[in-house]
Amino acid sequence: xxxxxxxxxxxxxxxxxxxxxxxxxxxxxxxxxxxxxxxxxxxxxxxxxxxxxxxxxxxxxxxxxxxxxxxxxxxxxxxxxxxxxxxxxxxxxxxxxxxxxxxxxx
Amino acid sequence: xxxxxxxxxxxxxxxxxxxxxxxxxxxxxxxxxxxxxxxxxxxxxxxxxxxxxxxxxxxxxxxxxxxxxxxxxxxxxxxxxxxxxxxxxxxxxxxxxxxxxxxxxxxxxxxxxxxxxxxx
Numbered sequence: 261x262x263x264x265x266x267x268x269x270x271x272x273x274x275x276x277x278x279x280x281x282x283x284x285x286x287x288x289x290x291x292x293x294x295x296x297x298x299x300x301x302x303x304x305x306x307x308x309x310x311x312x313x314x315x316x317x318x319x320x321x322x323x324x325x326x327x328x329x330x331x332x333x334x335x336x337x338x339x340x341x342x343x344x345x346x347x348x349x350x351x352x353x354x355x356x357x358x359x360x361x362x363x364x365x366x
Numbered sequence: 367x368x369x370x371x372x373x374x375x376x377x378x379x380x381x382x383x384x385x386x387x388x389x390x391x392x393x394x395x396x397x398x399x400x401x402x403x404x405x406x407x408x409x410x411x412x413x414x415x416x417x418x419x420x421x422x423x424x425x426x427x428x429x430x431x432x433x434x435x436x437x438x439x440x441x442x443x444x445x446x447x448x449x450x451x452x453x454x455x456x457x458x459x460x461x462x463x464x465x466x467x468x469x470x471x472x473x474x475x476x477x478x479x480x481x482x483x484x485x486x
Contacts, residue, residue, distance in 0.1 A: 294467060
């Protein structure tokens with residue numbers, strides 16, 4: 261199985277900050293990586309697919325980059341509605357695997 | 367608009383089975399797979415497998431192989447996930463999601479989740 265790790269597991273930030281979340285795969289997955297945002301009691305929401313393509317309707321302050329085994333999600337100018345948990349998902353190998361999540365707190 | 371509407375919350379006893387449904391609308395059901403994802407209380411997301419909306423073919427995560435069955439009924443655009451031999455560790459919210467992630471086309475829609483509680 262391809263294991264996904266995320267760092268940090270949680271972070272504290274303020275409105276207006278720029279935050280970076282890293283996701284690493286135990287083997288190369290090309291660009292087969294999605295980023296999701298999840299708020300309590302809600303379904304995950306797709307932010308980035310193909311490692312770097314912004315999903316339609318998602319603000320441009322979200323940016324994804326990376327390929328192979330290391331990926332980053334950068335949120336610029338953090339807004340109040342961005343406080344949530346973020347997950348990466350690899351869809352290169354089976355089983356598909358999510359990272360353990362990064363909780364972004366105020 | 368695309369919608370995935372899941373069945374309601376269920377309470378089951380250990381050893382029982384649960385069948386969760388996911389009714390799709392707003393897109394061509396046979397064009398996409400339906401994935402199932404489990405989330406235990408306060409925990410992360412866990413991919414369980416997918417069922418093809420077209421062929422009905424499946425791919426299950428090894429952890430659930432032998433205990434899960436994913437099916438679909440194209441006539442009513444509904445997918446199902448049945449999980450057998452439930453234990454307390456199966457207490458979770460189960461999400462369905464319509465997508466072919468490998469297509470990298472941004473088509474990715476989720477149901478609202480179905481809470482399954484396993485308790486004696």
